[in-house]
Amino acid sequence: MYDSRMIYSAGNRHIEETESNSNGAKSFGRQRQYLKPKQKRARWKKMANLVRVTVGYEQLAEERIYDNYAWHKKAWTMFEHHHELKDRNSKREMDKGPTPFLSRYIQKSSHAVLLIVSEYSPLKPDWCGNEQWQMIEIDESYLTQDSYYFDLYANPTKAVKKPDNNGGFTKHGRRLTLMDTPSQREWLYRKGNSHGFQLVEDIPLRIEKPVNHYFNRKGKKGLHIGVRFQGALRVTNSCEFRDAFRRGIGTAKGFGFGLLMIKPAHF
Structure with missing residues (x-):
């Protein structure tokens, strides 16, 4: 069955997620150091950075994080020192490409947690104190396992045609959120096929009720709907799976969806 912990491993260091709140979201516990005999240590290349930021609700109000x-x-303030990312933001929306980091926002009883995974090295911003900031490096060795438990908060959608004013359809259409559990389950199976993994049937897949996330962007109101998936997966294509870990799964990845939280599993 499910392990009660979710861990990101980074070589010899781990940030461990141990505490659950009433919403089922989990927080990270203290950072632990694991030492191996020096002669047995493998030299693995850094693949990404993991950042955890803890923010109290009073500070959220002061910073206008609504x-x-x-x-x-x-989250973007952590990457402003990368000049190539500044060039990216000056481009048209359709030319920008994927957001250079994945994130997830977890609300807890006394504070909120921001998780970020990125290939770019972040810097602690001025609005974040030292005691709020925790960062480790994730190396390639973490994605060499055959199976993982996973926790994914995603925006499951499907593309539909959008009529234009000439009796035809627009080029890009629009996306509709999948609201029923069978469609959400089918969506995750499809994503697994295209991202190098398949679900482990012996372990039940948990799908929580959809949650509305309203936002205001440049004076325009919008809505994303999030669904939390928990279960176990088996890697079928390591290259595609690593790419899914770095790039995320599904749509609205710039708004806190699609970050794949994983822990090695042994069935």
């Missing part, structure tokens, strides 16, 4: 778009803008 929705996922506000979180998104705050």
